[in-house]
Amino acid sequence: MxxxxxxxxxxxxxxxxxxxxxxxxxxxxxxxxxxxxxxxxxxxxxxxxxxxxxxxxxxxxxxxVDLSAEPATAPGGEPFDVRDRLAEITVPTVVIAGRRDFICGPRRAVMLRDGIPGARLTVLEHSGHFGHVEQPAEFTRAVTGILRNQS
Structure with missing residues (x-):
């Protein structure tokens, strides 16, 4: 904030x-x-x-773009927080964050990478939250790179 x-x-x-x-x-x-x-x-x-x-x-x-939002709450109104379950993710994972993402930036991305076994992190240096729009080639390389390594 x-x-x-x-x-x-x-x-x-x-x-x-x-x-x-x-x-x-x-x-x-x-x-x-x-x-x-x-x-x-x-x-x-x-x-x-x-x-x-x-x-x-x-x-x-x-x-x-069609904008809408839902609160990040679990049933019962509790905040939605599954950080303690990240290790349960077993699929190949790439975490992508924009260096200037004010809401889900590199600090949060490192937390995800560290919590998901084998996850990779790509930080898009010239992006905010919309890396797929701001740096589409780099975003695509990050996504397809993990797919190439799985074949």
């Missing part, structure tokens, strides 16, 4: 950046899917490594 709060300071010359933290926070408390979708669309720039420098490049992706 500290990264989210600091987001406007990274882009002081982009007026829209100032609205991103409030939109994200409001989306967490929104009452219906339509509200969540609208607020997440406004907060979407924080999910990219440098949205404002590549905004035109991402326009097609943004036009097609």
């Amino acid at each position: 500290a990264g989210l709060a600091a987001y406007p300071d990274i882009y002081p010359d982009v007026p829209e950046a100032a609205n991103v933290p409030a939109a994200f926070q409001s989306a967490l408390a929104a009452g219906d899917d339509e509200q969540v979708s609208a607020l997440l669309r406004e907060a979407l720039p924080v999910y990219f490594a440098d949205f404002w420098a590549r905004e035109a490049e991402f326009a097609d992706f943004l036009a097609r």
Whole structure:
């Protein structure tokens, strides 16, 4: 959340950046899917490594993306947390994280890699949360690399 709060300071010359933290926070408390979708669309720039420098490049992706969110809770309202079960994953696994992913970045990725037997980690240096959009070739290499090693 500290990264989210600091987001406007990274882009002081982009007026829209100032609205991103409030939109994200409001989306967490929104009452219906339509509200969540609208607020997440406004907060979407924080999910990219440098949205404002590549905004035109991402326009097609943004036009097609369908946004909605569900709370990460288990039945009964408890937070959904299965970290203690990561070792049960037995399939070939590659964990991919964007260096500038504010929500699921390298620190979390290392935790996943270390918890899943034999998992590999790829950090996309010029990506946020959408590595498949920001660095598609590198993302594809990470995915297909693990598949090639299994044949």
